[in-house]
Amino acid sequence: MEFNRCSRCGSFYLSQDNVCPKCLAKDNLEFSTFKNYIEENGINNSLNDISDQTGISPKNLHRFLTYENIENNIQTKKNISKNITNL
Numbered sequence: 105m106e107f108n109r110c111s112r113c114g115s116f117y118l119s120q121d122n123v124c125p126k127c128l129a130k131d132n133l134e135f136s137t138f139k140n141y142i143e144e145n146g147i148n149n150s151l152n153d154i155s156d157q158t159g160i161s162p163k164n165l166h167r168f169l170t171y172e173n174i175e176n177n178i179q180t181k182k183n184i185s186k187n188i189t190n191l
């Protein structure tokens with residue numbers, strides 16, 4: 105078993121999640137806020153602007169960017185809706 109250190113609160117924890125169990129709910133919420141934001145606005149704005157508009161700290165935004173390939177997910181979604189339109 106390996107200890108992870110929570111990047112939100114600094115606590116140590118054992119799960120495979122990106123943050124400790126205490127922060128997980130808030131982290132998931134902010135991550136979906138962030139995903140919704142970039143789906144609508146793209147990631148052309150600076151992290152500071154995104155932070156102002158979403159209320160998520162730049163530090164957490166930066167971490168979200170390192171999560172699974174976000175841009176690919178958005179691209180996939182766009183392709184899916186394109187295919188639906190073509191049907």
Ligand SMILES: [Zn+2]
Pocket residue numbers: 110111112113114115123124125126127
């Ligand atoms: Zn935590």
